[in-house]
Amino acid sequence: MTSKKVVTKKSMIFRIVFIIFLIVSGALLNQFNVGTNELFGYSTVGNYLIFIGFVMVLVTTITYFTKREKIIDERMEMLRNKTMTLTFTVFIFAAFALIIWDGIWPITMRYSIFISYAVCTMLLFYGIAYKVLERRY
Amino acid sequence: MKTKIREFRKDQNITQEELAAIVDVTRQTINSLEQGKYNPSLELAYKITKALNKDKIEDVFIMG
Numbered sequence: 001m002t003s004k005k006v007v008t009k010k011s012m013i014f015r016i017v018f019i020i021f022l023i024v025s026g027a028l029l030n031q032f033n034v035g036t037n038e039l040f041g042y043s044t045v046g047n048y049l050i051f052i053g054f055v056m057v058l059v060t061t062i063t064y065f066t067k068r069e070k071i072i073d074e075r076m077e078m079l080r081n082k083t084m085t086l087t088f089t090v091f092i093f094a095a096f097a098l099i100i101w102d103g104i105w106p107i108t109m110r111y112s113i114f115i116s117y118a119v120c121t122m123l124l125f126y127g128i129a130y131k132v133l134e135r136r137y
Numbered sequence: 138m139k140t141k142i143r144e145f146r147k148d149q150n151i152t153q154e155e156l157a158a159i160v161d162v163t164r165q166t167i168n169s170l171e172q173g174k175y176n177p178s179l180e181l182a183y184k185i186t187k188a189l190n191k192d193k194i195e196d197v198f199i200m201g
Contacts (some may be wrong), residue, residue, distance in 0.1 A: 002170075051152070052145055071161065073161070073162035073165055073166050074162070074166075074177070074178055074181060075165070075166040075169060075175055076163070076166075077164070123201065134165075136174070137169060137174050137175050
């Protein structure tokens with residue numbers, strides 16, 4: 001019914017290893033000029049990996065020194081399931097609408113940018129839907 | 138579903154936070170239960186009933 005997310009020593013080690021992997025692989029990609037094709041028109045793949053690595057350093061530090069235990073109860077699980085279902089349904093309908101849209105007015109946007117917009121929109125929708133359902137239940 | 142959680146909680150001088158800690162849920166869930174927005178599982182209803190020192194679940198939770 002209720003589960004507790006605990007920041008254990010094992011999970012902390014895993015996070016640190018992952019952060020090191022991100023930063024080192026980012027630096028190596030930059031060093032060997034791999035993925036320097038200006039991803040999304042702003043920066044290189046390596047720089048993005050390094051950036052995510054440093055954001056994770058920040059988040060991990062904050063998590064380590066503040067809340068070490070997070071309760072996930074049955075209401076939260078119910079909300080999560082409802083939000084997932086809603087997001088998935090909206091995604092299916094949006095995909096269908098986009099197919100029709102693309103048939104009438106072809107989408108000329110770059111594939112990578114289109115996917116990033118789609119993912120961001122889905123995440124945003126999930127967050128808003130969760131907050132709305134949280135007020136209702 | 139209507140509940141008498143708030144009433145019994147006030148009788149025993151327990152805060153939402155304290156009751157939440159006893160039954161292992163978040164304070165928001167207790168608040169939601171008190172407002173009748175959320176219907177708990179049988180397990181949670183049983184835990185809350187015990188935490189409020191009541192014998193029967195139907196003393197705390199009222200259907201309809």
